[in-house]
Amino acid sequence: MRKVGVLTSGGDAPGMNAALRAVVRSGVAAGVQVVGIERGFQGLMAGSLRPMDAGSVSNIINRGGTILRSARSEEFKTAAGQARAAQVIEREAIDGLVLIGGDGTYRGGLAINSTCGVRVVGIPGTIDNDIPGTRYTIGFDTAINTAMDAIDRVRDTSASHDRVFVVEVMGRHNGFIAMEVGLAAGAEAVIIPECPCDMIGLCEEVMAWNARGKMSCIIIVAEGAASAADVATAITQVTRIETRLTVLGHIQRGGSPSARDRALATRFGHHAVQLLREGATNVMVGVQEGSEVVASPLEQVLEGRRDLNLSLFDVVRVMAT
Numbered sequence: 001m002r003k004v005g006v007l008t009s010g011g012d013a014p015g016m017n018a019a020l021r022a023v024v025r026s027g028v029a030a031g032v033q034v035v036g037i038e039r040g041f042q043g044l045m046a047g048s049l050r051p052m053d054a055g056s057v058s059n060i061i062n063r064g065g066t067i068l069r070s071a072r073s074e075e076f077k078t079a080a081g082q083a084r085a086a087q088v089i090e091r092e093a094i095d096g097l098v099l100i101g102g103d104g105t106y107r108g109g110l111a112i113n114s115t116c117g118v119r120v121v122g123i124p125g126t127i128d129n130d131i132p133g134t135r136y137t138i139g140f141d142t143a144i145n146t147a148m149d150a151i152d153r154v155r156d157t158s159a160s161h162d163r164v165f166v167v168e169v170m171g172r173h174n175g176f177i178a179m180e181v182g183l184a185a186g187a188e189a190v191i192i193p194e195c196p197c198d199m200i201g202l203c204e205e206v207m208a209w210n211a212r213g214k215m216s217c218i219i220i221v222a223e224g225a226a227s228a229a230d231v232a233t234a235i236t237q238v239t240r241i242e243t244r245l246t247v248l249g250h251i252q253r254g255g256s257p258s259a260r261d262r263a264l265a266t267r268f269g270h271h272a273v274q275l276l277r278e279g280a281t282n283v284m285v286g287v288q289e290g291s292e293v294v295a296s297p298l299e300q301v302l303e304g305r306r307d308l309n310l311s312l313f314d315v316v317r318v319m320a321t
């Protein structure tokens with residue numbers, strides 16, 4: 001392994017910079033040349049590369065976002081786009097790629113591996129925590145802490161005014177963020193894409209809580225399940241209780257990564273370089289229950305599903321009593 005390219009792709013996540021730093025430093029320590037590829041696959045096709053030395057990643061472990069920038073590239077999904085990227089890889093003599101991102105990023109990785117044979121290792125970086133093959137993705141811990149912090153503030157005003165608050169969090173396809181932050185922030189209900197929501201049942205619960213003196217409550221909605229505005233309107237119409245809404249949006253994607261995300265990203269980055277040096281390809285690093293870092297075939301990651309533990313609804317329900 002002589003030269004490794006590293007890129008960040010898809011939605012950014014706090015901790016991507018920490019992973020980049022680990023890839024660069026581990027590469028340099030092993031005598032491997034590292035180049036940063038700007039704006040994900042878009043930059044790979046355009047040949048936007050920058051040589052990275054140990055100093056180039058100084059003081060970024062604590063920074064949110066990604067200094068390499070990120071993009072979602074439609075062009076790279078085409079055979080012509082992949083051929084352009086392959087030309088750059090061959091011209092630059094890159095023999096390994098570390099791809100920091102989510103499932104779309106791995107699909108791109110498999111495509112470029114089959115186009116030109118470059119070895120590919122993925123690092124799971126997304127706030128959604130929805131990647132099979134790992135218990136945690138980089139950015140999830142920071143995102144839920146950011147959301148929890150915001151909801152704590154919402155709780156103060158909600159309690160002061162005896163209001164229902166509907167808080168919309170990210171999660172287009174699943175409720176990992178919604179459920180975890182619902183538990184951590186003590187929400188009375190959580191609405192997620194995995195389960196149909198019985199709005200009338202929820203409104204009756206809100207009225208029952210109200211009748212026995214619980215005058216304010218917080219309802220978390222994952223963006224993929226419903227819009228906070230629709231949920232708030234329905235609650236007001238049915239219960240006649242004053243309801244407000246807050247959409248947290250991209251606030252959840254920014255900010256300095258938590259200790260857990262920085263440490264995880266550092267371990268992932270280090271392990272990804274080791275795997276490339278050992279000749280591995282088409283795998284993603286991940287962490288399992290026992291906290292060991294492991295590798296899973298990308299095909300398995302893309303075919304798999306991570307299911308949310310729906311029994312957590314019972315915990316939310318009990319906590320709401």
Ligand code: F6P
Pocket residue numbers: 011126127128170171172223253
């Ligand atoms: O995948 C990460 C994520 O933040 C999702 O939770 C969210 O639905 C999506 O990206 C938003 O994408 P964009 O930044 O393109 O609006």
